[in-house]
Amino acid sequence: MSGQGRNLTPIIVERHGPKKAPMSSSLAKSVSLALLLSIALPVAVVPALELDTERFMPLEEVQPGMTGVGRSVFQGTTIEEFDAEIISILKNAFPKHDLILARLSGGPIEEAGVIAGMSGSPVYIDGRMIGAVGYSFGLFPKEPIAGITPIEQMLELFEREDRSTHPQLTRHEETWEELLAGFVYSRASEPSHTARSLAETAAIRHPLPSGGGISPVRTPLVLSGFDATAISEMTSLLDRFGFIPIQGGAYSGEEAAEIPLEPGAVLGVQLVGGDASAFAIGTLTYREGDRILAFGHSMFNSGQAAAPITNGYVHLVLKSLYDSYKMGAPVGIVGTLGQDRIPGITGRLGTEPDLIPFDITVASPGLPAPETFHLEIFDDPIFAPQFVRWSLASIVRTTNRGLGNITLHADTEVELRSGQTLHLDNIFSDLTAIDAAGEELGTSIALLMLNPLERAQIARMQTRVAIEETLRTASIERLHLEQTRVHPEEEVALHIWLRPHLERPIPVQTRIAVPADVPDGTYQLIVSDAATAQAIEVLRATWRFIPTEFDQLLHLLEDQDRNDEIILTLILPRPGAVVRGEELPLLPPSVLHVMQPELEAGEGGMTGGKVVFRTDISTDFVITGAKTIPLTVDRSESSVRK
CATH class of the missing domain: 3.10.20 (Ubiquitin-like (UB roll))
Known part of the structure; x- marks a missing residue:
């Protein structure tokens, strides 16, 4: 990745917990049930784990009044400790998911509160890990109250990873069909389903928390190489996923291999790298060989995932009444994201992701x-x-x-x-x-x-x-056919007048010839821009735009008319059919009747006419507008041509 040192060799460090913290005599305060109602998230059932109780404290042993310490980076790459006092246990805060309610203190937390980027910071009691900071409460809390994801729930992600196959990147077919429909129709109207609206739909499924709700600790998404317009658009979309898009910069300092990957270290997910960067900052919770746990909550909740995971550097903690956050930068790719689910994310060190x-x-x-x-x-x-x-x-x-x-x-x-x-x-x-x-x-x-x-x-x-740095547009102003009644194969001159922006109309002349095998009748010659031509074709033969083979999809995407072309389309308004993406025009009524069961079974559909002639004229302008003129094909010797 441009501008970064890449070290894909796992960095082996000795695992150790912080020094033991004494028990506190203070009692926990009660928590309003309203705090539990802001999120309802699905979860799959996984087998219970046998917990190593020498390293981890089971949730059943965690009691109100206990005190412990957490680990996180607030400046540079140095891991610092902060204090945590257990207030209560929120049973079934989400379906089959509990949370440990704790009051945090120490370091910048005193002024900044629960800091975006602390997600995954491990918390220990008597030297045993109880879980990771993952959640916060309310929009303007007066004290730093955090929800700690129990370590048992996070370790279950390793079990999911062991049973997983390669990430299935294809989503629901109905999503793709809506996107396809938006792509097909959008050139002639406002797009209803585009890449942007698809992500917006996904974001709606992650509603913003209410003022008193539980929400994942927000994740700083540090951006470099993106302008303010793009960042503003990212903010409106990614805010619902708990991201805080902020403009930052790259880091040049320690190499990736020089930063130990141990609990409490910066761990990020690199969404974009190179001459532009998008880096999601979190904290490493636990490491077992080349496998790691982090975040204490999901990123996109996408299930199986594949993205680069990196270590990182924190420039500073920016303190704010609304959202305090770590501003940092990636240092180097160290592995690949594996699971992205409600309890957190997993990754495997020393592997190289597909980018x-x-x-x-x-x-x-x-x-x-x-x-x-x-x-x-x-x-x-x-x-x-x-x-x-x-x-x-x-x-x-x-x-x-x-x-x-x-x-x-x-x-x-x-x-x-x-x-x-x-x-x-x-x-x-x-x-x-x-x-x-x-x-x-x-x-x-x-x-x-x-x-x-x-x-x-x-x-x-x-x-x-x-x-x-100029506007090059022209509208179709008028048409003239030198003859409106022709024999098959007879050429006829067509005159088109274009009006460029702030200029006089200019003529464009071409000649068209009707194919020899077309039947007599009155046709419609449509002269239009690319968007109108596609809209007409969609209305005429919708099923042509529903690919049933991958090669058809590639052809559909590639075979789009350019915006600087004038499209000439000659249509005979007689019904036909499309079966499995192939058009069967000008079928007799008896044949259409025989094919009806196959069409009703979803193998195709009817067409509203036959395109007998279609060509394009390249211009120096982006074309807008459309005009139509009738053209009659008549084989009779006595036909009058005008």
């Missing part, structure tokens, strides 16, 4: 020469497309002027590990060109990664962006 290399090359008037940015994005079908979108938009915005219309040409090559490739190429021109390019790319990548047809693993991506 998506993403290179972005920008040619812009704001740069003396084209510049290439190298990124690596964690391989997740829901959030990788978001970071593709955010990364592309941020880099283009920071290398281009901040205000005014631009014209943006984006050309992307996606290589899959199967050897297949996907080529995406389009042009955008207006105030929203950067966001539109990012949204289209992100949605295409989401469709690829979420598809239920075949597992798509991206080997690498490269996007080339060319920017002009």
Whole structure:
């Protein structure tokens, strides 16, 4: 990963707990039942573990009034101790999940409260670990009250990991179908299901806590290489997952191998690395050989997961009445995330995760020469497309002027590990060109990664962006056919007038010929922009846009008309059918009747007409608008041509 030392050799350190803490004589205060009602989270049943009671204190032994110490990093890489006083045990705080209620003190906690980034900080009583700081209470608490996830529940994640197979990256088929529908229709209207809305839907399932609720200790997501616009958008989306997106920077200092990985050390999850970085800060709870536990709560609650885990450095603790947090930076990748579930996350040291290399090359008037940015994005079908979108938009915005219309040409090559490739190429021109390019790319990548047809693993991506600081748009103003009645194969001249922005209309001339085998009749010649042409085609033959094979999906994504093309479509309004993605036009009524059971069984659908002619004309403008003119095909010798 660019700019980071990578050490994938496990760092062996001696495990040890802190010195024993004396028992406290203070009694716990009672806790309102209202605190228990803010989260209801699913959990799978796993076999009970035999706990090593020499190293771990069972929950049944933890009593109100006990005192202990926790371990965390508040500055640099030095692990410091803080105090914890047990208040009570919250039985069944979540389904089959208990919490230990504790009052924390010592160090910066006195002023900062429970600090975002402390997630996973281990807590010990009499030298035995009881669990990890994982939860906080309320929005503006007057004292640092924390929920400690019992160590038994966290250790069960190792059992899940032992039984797990490779992460299944494909989500529910209905999610993919909604995303596909949004992609197909979005070019002609406001997108209802795009990469962005998909992640927003996932976020809604993680409601923000009420003022008196239990919520996971928030996770700082330290960002570098992203602009303020992208960070603002990340905040609105990732806030529901408990992240605090903050602008930070990289760290150059100790190598990864020089930082011991022991309970209390900084442990993070690297979502993006390279010339842009997104680093989620937490704390290592427990290490057993090359396996680790951390966080004390979920990150995305995605189950099996695969992302780089890193050690890290804390620049400072920023104290706030609302959210105090650790500002830090990753130092080096040390392994791979394994499980992401309610009790915490697991990881395995010394392993190298699968990442998506993403290179972005920008040619812009704001740069003396084209510049290439190298990124690596964690391989997740829901959030990788978001970071593709955010990364592309941020880099283009920071290398281009901040205000005014631009014209943006984006050309992307996606290589899959199967050897297949996907080529995406389009042009955008207006105030929203950067966001539109990012949204289209992100949605295409989401469709690829979420598809239920075949597992798509991206080997690498490269996007080339060319920017002009001008508006290049033109609308279709009018049409003229020199003849409106023709014989098959007879050429006819078509005149199109385009009106560029702030300019006089300009003519575009072409000639069209009706194919020889089409029947007589009156056709509709539609001259339109790419978005309108696709919308018409979707209404005419919706089933053509529902791939049943992976190659069909690649073709659908790749075979999109460019925004700078005029699309000519000649349609005969007669019914036909699509079966398994293949169009069967101009079928006799008797054949359509025979095929009806197969169509009703979900193998295809009806079409609203036959496209007998379709071509495109490249222009120097992003085209908008559509016009229609009738054209009659008549084989009779006496037909009158006009």
